[in-house]
Amino acid sequence: MPVDPQAYRPAAPLLDLGSDFWDPVAAADFPETILRYRNDRAAAEIGLDALSDAEWIRHLGRFDPLPGTLPQPLALRYHGHQFRSYNPDIGDGRGFTFAQMRDARGRLMDLGTKGSGQTPWSRFGDGRLTLKGGVREILATEMLEALGVPTSRTLSLIETGEALERGDEPSPTRGAVMVRLSHGHVRIGTFQRLAYHRDEANMRRLVDYVLRELYGEEPGEEPGLRLLDLVLDRTARLAASYMAAGFVHGVLNSDNINVTGESFDYGPWRFAPSWDVTFTAAYFDHAGLYAFGRQPEAIYWDAMQLAASLRLVADGDPLVAMLETFGRRFQERIAHAMLWRLGLTSRGAEADRALVQSLERALRATEVELHRLFHDAFAQRLPDDYGEPWAEFRALAAAHAPRKERGAYWQGEPCGMLIDEVEAIWAPIAQADDWSRLHAKVAEARALGEALA
Incomplete structure (x- = not known):
């Protein structure tokens, strides 16, 4: 398997934690494995970007073990409060951890799945993921990464050739298996x-x-x-x-x-x-x-x-x-997150807090689209039609120095991810197997992240 010997650093400390924490499981035997999305940017951080598509599918769709890490998938055990009601009968019900490795910063990263089949914790579920659910996860993780949210990343999405029945979307619907790259899967x-x-x-x-x-x-x-x-x-x-x-x-x-x-x-x-x-x-x-x-x-x-x-x-x-x-x-x-999103530097805790409070008051008083507001504020060109509630914010923001020069990106249209656009990205996939809008949106989100970074 072609891996970068410098970037590929397999690990398996989950095994040392002990078998009281997990159950060995096997992946479902899918009728098909059609590669729909591979995140080579994330894969490069762990030395997997050089895999051919066939190797990618074998390891991230059929789950043949990656060298030097976990010998088989492990479904993790946990409990939790679900909408404030305690549930002791949950665990990895449609996913598992199948590899661990270190990234370039030395962080322990897990390769975990969603839709990989039933486990001892599946209860009455089929252990599967809809293709639409996988597409939505790609969109969420790419946009959140761009906006500075610490997030798992969608590494892979493979269609499985299965028709799934679901009560909350038109059925039967297409099945998929997803792999996420996460800094651990230990939950509260x-x-x-x-x-x-x-x-x-x-x-x-x-x-x-x-x-x-x-x-x-x-x-x-x-x-x-x-x-x-x-x-x-x-x-x-x-x-x-x-x-x-x-x-x-x-x-x-x-x-x-x-x-x-x-x-x-x-x-x-x-x-x-x-x-x-x-x-x-x-x-x-x-x-x-x-x-x-x-x-x-x-x-x-x-x-x-x-x-x-x-x-x-x-x-x-x-x-x-x-x-x-x-x-x-x-x-x-x-305060730090808002200043970063606005493209401003800190003036000290008190001034920063006053700015954020002023921003929230103005946002509550108006119905400005958030992604457009932050785009315009970063570009330092809030429109006059935002109205009087923004006067105080404008004055306070003007006292903060910009943290970087505004490039050409900020002269264009803002990048958002509202539900109507998510549905518009999914529709051509469902109707004509047209993935172009998804790939264009991923590129758009990444351009936003580069402009903000």
């Missing part, structure tokens, strides 16, 4: 499962694994407290980046929160058209639990479940005190 729910079983030995083992393998730290005297400190910082950044991106994940259950603070698993996601804090992505979120404006609260609530789980191996009072720092961390992160 992974810790909850061990707390549920009062498994102190494995809880200590998991804390050490996350500190050592995902944060690059040797465990010290209070590893549980240190882990919470790190996770709070990363999740505060995640919450802030969602808000600055105008993104609604849709299902921020504790089993969907990665302890590295990396966003992943995109089901009913949406980008908010305007700054509507009540905007929801999931049609089944009737109470608005995971609405746009409630996402920081939801992520904090999930972090509380991590702290509660860590009481098995750490004192409660310091954990509670650490939890209380989340609000401060989030405020710092939201």
Whole structure:
């Protein structure tokens, strides 16, 4: 197999974590494997970009083991709160981890799947993924990466030749298997499962694994407290980046929160058209639990479940005190994220906070399209027709120096990803197997990311 010996650095520390954390499984035997999308930019970071299409399909569609890493796929065990109701009967139900490796920065990366077949945790599900679901995940991850959100990346999408029945989209619909590249797949729910079983030995083992393998730290005297400190910082950044991106994940259950603070698993996601804090992505979120404006609260609530789980191996009072720092961390992160999105440099905490508060007031008072507003603000040409609520923001923003020169990109039209466009990208794929709009949108999102970077 042609791999770059400098970039391909296989690993398998998940095996050392032990068999109490996973179940060996086999991938489904798909009728077909038609390569629809390969992310060579991400693949280059782990030395897999030189694979031929046939080799790509063999390893990322048929799941022949990659050399030097996991010998077979592993379905991970976890619990979690789902819309605030505890569920001890979940785990990887239509996915698995089949490889681990180090990227150029030395980070441990997992290759995980979605739609790869049934596992012991599938319950009544078929373990499959719709092709449309895979296309939506490509669009979500590419746009979020461009907007500075820490996110998994869609590495591969392969159509499987299966016809799937689904209740929430026209059926039968085409099946697919997706591979994501993630900085770990350890969830808050992974810790909850061990707390549920009062498994102190494995809880200590998991804390050490996350500190050592995902944060690059040797465990010290209070590893549980240190882990919470790190996770709070990363999740505060995640919450802030969602808000600055105008993104609604849709299902921020504790089993969907990665302890590295990396966003992943995109089901009913949406980008908010305007700054509507009540905007929801999931049609089944009737109470608005995971609405746009409630996402920081939801992520904090999930972090509380991590702290509660860590009481098995750490004192409660310091954990509670650490939890209380989340609000401060989030405020710092939201200021940083908003300034980055606006293309402005910091003038200090107080001035930055005043600018962000002014921005939010103006956004609440108007119905400006978010992606257009941020495009115009970065280009330093907010239209006059944005109205009086923007006067204060204009004055405060003018006092901040731009963080980079505005290139030709900012003279063009803004790049958004509202639901109507997602449907318009899917329609020609469904009707005529025309993937040109998808590839054009990926290129457009990447151009945005380069202009913002």
